[in-house]
Amino acid sequence: MPTHYDITHTTIYRYKTPVTFGLHRVMFRPRDSHDLRVLATDLQVSPQAHVRMIQDPYSNSIALVQPMGEATELRIVCTFSIEHVVAPLDTLSLDPAAEMMPFAYAVHERLDLEHYLRPHYDDPDGTLIRWAHQFLYADGSNSTRDVLQRMNAHIGQSLSYVPRDEEGTQTPLQTLALGSGSCRDYALLMIEAARRLGVAARFVTGYLYDASLDTGGSEPGDSMTGAGSTHAWLHAYLPGAGWIAFDPTNNLMGSGGQLIRVGVARDPALAAPISGSWYGDPEAYEGLDASVVVRRISN
Incomplete structure (x- = not known):
């Protein structure tokens, strides 16, 4: 029997002064196969960003995220619902x-x-x-x-x-x-x-x-x-x-x-979960907060 999970992955980069951001490569989306199916996805980025999805040479799903404008915080929140079948x-x-x-x-x-x-x-x-x-x-x-x-x-x-x-x-x-x-x-x-x-x-x-x-x-x-x-x-x-x-x-x-x-x-x-660049005062970087919540919804 398949099991259903909800996943929320939150990453927050904080800066002391406003900075601009380069392209970020985000590897958060679960990998579809016969034993794992992604039912729904949502990606929220702040500040506003241009996002496009590609597949890398290993057929992983990659989000290329280009934040727009300056900010003191880059927040990326990914949510997924999946169905997982476990083979004995x-x-x-x-x-x-x-x-x-x-x-x-x-x-x-x-x-x-x-x-x-x-x-x-x-x-x-x-x-x-x-x-x-x-x-x-x-x-x-x-x-x-x-x-x-x-x-x-x-x-x-x-x-x-x-x-x-x-x-x-x-x-x-x-x-x-x-x-x-x-x-x-x-x-x-x-x-x-x-x-x-x-x-x-x-x-x-x-x-x-x-x-x-x-x-x-x-x-x-x-x-x-x-x-x-x-x-x-x-x-x-x-x-x-x-x-x-x-x-x-x-x-x-x-x-x-x-x-x-x-x-x-x-x-x-x-296979870095997230990588990218930013531009501004070299002393501006304050820190990173990251969290993942995986909840089982049903068996």
Whole structure:
């Protein structure tokens, strides 16, 4: 049965003195597919702005927002109603040839997955590959799902979650050295580790449904890390099952109804929820307020 959600995403940039704004790239709209359907959308921008919608190379929906005139505040409010259908994990069977690691992708799939298979970050001393290999058991068979589930669980259990307001993502080696990171850092660490094990992986940005924050009724034990703002996780491409979600921040596999994807990319830098420019006194910038509310409407 589909579940319906209402989502409100609010971003406010504040300035001490009036500034003018350049073009802003907004990636807020949930990504339609067979399991997720957008029923209604609304985008409000203050000051008044010219808005046009495009699709990027990954077929993500992007709003190009050009605010008009000067202002001391840029406010962008996006609201959505969506229908989400969750497929039970036991229905997502892998191809027999991919059930155990290592496995090889079919040639026609590998051509399209190349950018998701190639590591994007250096590992000069082999630190990351050694870290990834700890999830492969030398004295037994390595189920592809089990290896990825072990890695997914280990990240959240062994690292300290530290939310960050500043833009950008730590490199995987920085995250391991610090022993901490945000959801974007956790996702990138697992993406790069999975790629070194021969698994295609991509970055996902979106929203996290947390039942404990839902005014429709709290459910004990359902509290999620990273709710209340944009969230990040990853997809691993498993032959026979397709793109499967892994959220190392909350040790989730599959959407389970909690993960609502907005955009995908081969690297976090290509999936920023919002980016843009402004012109004025360099000391004018005062700060950013951002919030996300995800409410379940019906089952």
